[in-house]
Amino acid sequence: MNDTIDYSAQPLHEIYGSNCFSDAEMRTRLPKSIYKEVKLVQEGKKALTLAVAEVVASSMKDWAIEKGATHYTHWFQPLTGSTAEKHDSFISPMADGKVMMEFSGKELIKGEPDASSFPSGGLRATFEARGYTAWDTTSPAFVREDNSGVTLCIPTAFVSYNGEALDKKVPLLRSMDALNSQALRVLAALGVEAGKVTPTIGPEQEYFLVREDLFEKRSDLMLSGRTVFGAMSAKGQEMDDHYFGSIKESAASFMKELNYELWKLGISAKTQHNEVAPNQFELAPIFDSANVATDRNQLVMASMIKIAKRHGLVALLHEKPFAGVNGSGKHNNWSMSTDTGLNLLEPGDSPQDNAQFLLFLVAVIKAVDVYSSILRATAANAGNDHRLGANEAPPAIISIFLGDQLENILQSLVDCKPIESACGEVLEIGRTSLPNLPKDLTDRNRTSPFAFTGNKFEFRMVPSSLSIAGPNTALNTAVAEILSGFADRLEKAADKNAEITAIVKETYKAHKKVIFNGNGYSEEWVEEAEKRGLPNIKSTIEALAVLESPESIKLFSKNGVFSKEELESRVEIYLEAYSMQINVEAKVMVEMAEKQIYAAAARYGRALSETILKAKEAVSSFNTSAYEKTLLKLSANVNGMMEKVEELKALIAKAGGEDEVAKAASIFRKEVFVKMGEVRGYGDALEEIIPKDEWPFPSYEDLLFRL
Secondary structure (H helix, E strand, C coil), X not given: CCCCCCCCCCCHHHHCCCCEECHHHHHHHXXXXXXXXXXXXXXXXXXXXXXXXXXXXXXXXXXXXXXXXXXEEEEXXXXXXXXXXXXXXXXXXXXXXXXXXXXXXXXHHEECCCCCCCCCCCCCCHHHCCEEEEECCCCCEEEEEECCEEEEEEEEEEEECCCCECECHHXXXXXXXXXXXXXXXXXHHHCCCCCCXXXXXXXXXXXXXXXXXXXXXXXXXHHXXXXXXXXXXXXXXXXXCCCCCCCCHHHHHHHHHHHHHHHHCCCCEEEEEECCCXXXXXXXXXXXXXXXXXXXXHHHHHHHHHHHHHCCEEEECCCCCCCCCCCCEEEEEEEEEECCCCEXXXXXXXXXHHHHHHHHHHHHHHHHHXXXXXXXXXXXXXXXXXXXXXXXXXXXXXXXXXXXHHHHHHHHHHCCCCCECCCCCECCCCXXXXXXXXXXXXXXXXXXXXXXXXXXXXEXXXXXXXXXXXXXXXXXXXXXXXXXXXXXXHHHCCCHHHHHHHHHHHHHHHHHHHECCCCCCCHHHHHHHHHHCCCECCCHHHHHHHHHCHHHHXXXXXXXCCCHHHHHHHHHXXXXXXXXXXXHHHHHHHHHHHHHHHHHHHHHHHHHHHHXXXXXXXXXXXXXXXXXXXXXXXXXXXXXXXXXXXHHXXXXXXXXXXXXXXXXXXXXXXXXXXXXXXXXXXXXXXHHHCCHHHCCCCCHHHHHHCC
């Protein structure tokens, strides 16, 4: 535990947001007229002027310096999936040899980090490498404290000289604009007053904690984030005794400091608990707008990694660090809210509220059905290939869990069956209210990749290690596209209620095949999904190809989210990232097999041989058959492993020699990845033969049960 922190020095309400240049901080520090201008800019009603930026920059600088800041940075999210920054000091030399502390409006609004080495997928050449960062006015600036000092961090977007998106944030902001435009059209057609509709996200982050001293003895964990070898412990997660259990003191100490640091940043870390697997945990925040939630989830991950080390621990964010136990994801809770306080996915009390609810509900159902392959692509990475469909994870088939009550209401509407409304009359959309529904309309279905949970959808397929920007960009855009079609119909309709009824019925009837309330882990569901025509895209390679499809290009370009070139660049970048990940995993597997496992097996084999010889020398009739069987088993597995290692090395070279990104990725998936499984089979068998004290690296028992 970090003993330098006095947790009792300040009450929580004073700590919360103290390192965040929040709305409250701006309201206190900015002149009223400037504050009003900034709010209009944030609401998209005015463009930011340099004059306003100068005042904001001066106040932001003064606030940061009071916190001890000496530098500022434009903090952005390149296509690596993590964050990036270049630090500049506030100092400005004067003629008399002294310095002033300066920060201008221009420096706040725009930066030129160049950042030519970041992947661009062909959007820019290294010799034409200008990249620009632009201030995201809707995401609060913050100060970060670490060994380098205190730095003012300004959340920004990252674009090329020609305006192409080079990051995760620009497309997300574009998708938010698309959703806002189309949702407002629908609301206007319904006679509902609203100035803005914002997608809101509550991303639950799963992670593992392991002891740092054990972590450092496993090169696979250090270099790739997952164990490429590891025989299952005698006890795993089968007793479910870790889930929601008492939190170990070492983990609790880490969580206490993590919460403290996140609260200072204004991040509303709300819930923490043990997850299903041993030494696996989850942190859940309160909802934020999509771009702010994305920024803050990146800060959550970075904070976990940094703070864990202070406690002698390592936070593992990989989707499947341990084979055979629960993997980690991000449960992406998504909804839509108006600036007037309406949650568009929450059933209301009035006939109008419920007409609106059903309309937006079926829009999401249609969007997920029509664009399921695109949503699947945004949840694709090398780690998720291990996780999806495995222990405690949704399958690679996207389906929606609605719950029986809501499904019955929609099906009865389609079948023209009478439904008793809240007032006891027959339900008529827009004229009577839905039946009384419990606040928690549905139970969570842990096996569903996309579950409705009362007033939001939980997209459970999202990878734990990646930014949530990609999945939410796709989800926002898909729903915007469907709402656009609804708005076209409603704007022309003479009888709005009749048109809403028609849209709800037609949409649900056409897309109910994506609704599944049962056990998504079952083999029966895989067969049933195939009959329904639902895609089952099992690998990252298959999934990413969808992003370049005509359907995908049309969806994103029409809504102004991605150009064809931007989509193609991302496919290239993500395929290359996939190949690099598998390449690292394969190479570290070869090293561990040749330099550690083989040596341990040789030592144990030599010891067994000597034991057999000495026993026979001492007593000629001594029965050494058990030792001999063990030696033969050891030898067979060593020979098998080393034979497969040679084959793996040849395949690594084959994939590495392929110039075309897609072909290289295909070799890594179809050949290298498969061969790694064969090598692992022999390696794990050897771990079960060789005595634990002679095994060269920490076992699953050590990693999962010692903290």
